[in-house]
Amino acid sequence: MTVSDATNSDATMLSTLLDARYSCRAFLSKQVPREDIERMLRMAQRTPSWCNSQPWQVHVTSGDATDRLRAATYEQAASGLLDPDIAGPVEYRGEYAERRRNAGYALYNALSIARDDYPERTRQMLENYRFFGAPHVAIVTTDKQLGTYGAVDCGGYVATLLLAAQALGIAAVPQAAVAMTATALRNELNISDERDIVCAISFGYADESHPANTCRTDRAELGDVVR
Numbered sequence: 001m002t003v004s005d006a007t008n009s010d011a012t013m014l015s016t017l018l019d020a021r022y023s024c025r026a027f028l029s030k031q032v033p034r035e036d037i038e039r040m041l042r043m044a045q046r047t048p049s050w051c052n053s054q055p056w057q058v059h060v061t062s063g064d065a066t067d068r069l070r071a072a073t074y075e076q077a078a079s080g081l082l083d084p085d086i087a088g089p090v091e092y093r094g095e096y097a098e099r100r101r102n103a104g105y106a107l108y109n110a111l112s113i114a115r116d117d118y119p120e121r122t123r124q125m126l127e128n129y130r131f132f133g134a135p136h137v138a139i140v141t142t143d144k145q146l147g148t149y150g151a152v153d154c155g156g157y158v159a160t161l162l163l164a165a166q167a168l169g170i171a172a173v174p175q176a177a178v179a180m181t182a183t184a185l186r187n188e189l190n191i192s193d194e195r196d197i198v199c200a201i202s203f204g205y206a207d208e209s210h211p212a213n214t215c216r217t218d219r220a221e222l223g224d225v226v227r
Contacts, residue, residue, distance in 0.1 A: 017166045022217075024171035024202075025107070025127070026210030027134040031062060032203065036168055037136065043164035047157045055150040056157045056198075059139040059189045066137055072184040074129040082180040085144075085196040086151060095224070103217045110215040128177040132212075134202035139178070139185055141195040154198045161201060171206035174199055 037060065049055065061069055076082070092100050105115065113120045131137050140158060142150035158174050165172040178185070178200035185197055206213055 014163075017163050021162060021166040022213075022215070023173040024134075024204075024206045025132045025173060025212035025215070026207040027132055027171065027202070027204040028207050029133070029135055030205050031135050032170055032205070034062075036170065037062075040161065040164045040168055040170060043167070044157055044161035047153070047160040049153040049156065050146075050149045053146065053150070053153065055142040055146045056154045057141050057195065059141075059191065061137050061189075062135065066131070066135060069137060069185070069188045070130050072188050073131075073178055073181040074126065076181040076184040077126055077129040077177075081183075083182045084180040085182050086179065086198065088176070088180075095220075099220075106217055107212065107215045110211050112211070125177075128175055129181065131175075131178070131200070131202035132173060133207070134173075134204040136203050137178075138201040138203065139189060139191070140198045140201065141191060142198055144194055144196050151196065151198055158199060158201060165203055169205075170203050172201055172203035174201050178202075 041058070041060070045054075047054075047056075107124070108115065108121065111124060113124060138161070140154050142154045144150075146153075162172055162174065176199050179197045182197050185191060186193075191197065
């Protein structure tokens with residue numbers, strides 16, 4: 001194999017992983033072997049970061065610990081008392097609002113939820129806090145003092161971890177929603193007040209029979225995002 005052939009093979013493999021990955025929203029209860037979890041995390045650790053600061057710290061749960069965390073985050077979310085460390089978007093406007101709306105409709109259509117069925121939409125939204133039944137969840141945090149760039153670096157870490165999971169046959173979903181239950185997460189995982197909770201990544205094996213896992217989202221054309 002020539003250098004050119006090897007490069008093309010690597011690019012094809014990466015493209016295949018990117019095309020195959022999706023946000024899993026229904027998991028089997030089967031646990032992921034610890035060695036596969038550790039391999040996934042080692043791969044994600046290669047993520048580049050500002051000044052190589054590597055600001056991410058990750059709490060990973062399995063078994064009963066996942067179930068306790070699931071119960072705690074769901075209880076807080078269902079109460080409506082959300083307290084994220086990092087403020088969410090002020091407003092979705094223009095194409096951002098359209099993309100957000102289309103993503104929601106794609107999921108509701110897959111689940112046969114009518115657009116005006118607000119109780120069912122709320123029930124589905126709250127499944128975020130049950131981690132969609134995943135046997136594992138990773139909570140990603142950053143040092144508060146690193147500010148925006150620490151959070152940006154964590155975003156890169158999340159992207160790498162998702163691709164590592166896909167390469168290992170592990171289904172996953174990144175969840176900003178879970179970070180909105182900061183009190184529950186801190187109480188269960190003993191997370192320091194000096195750290196901001198960025199997001200969760202629920203992972204395990206996909207329930208391929210569940211209609212939620214037929215949902216796919218599209219991506220903007222290059223001409224829409226590149227100048």
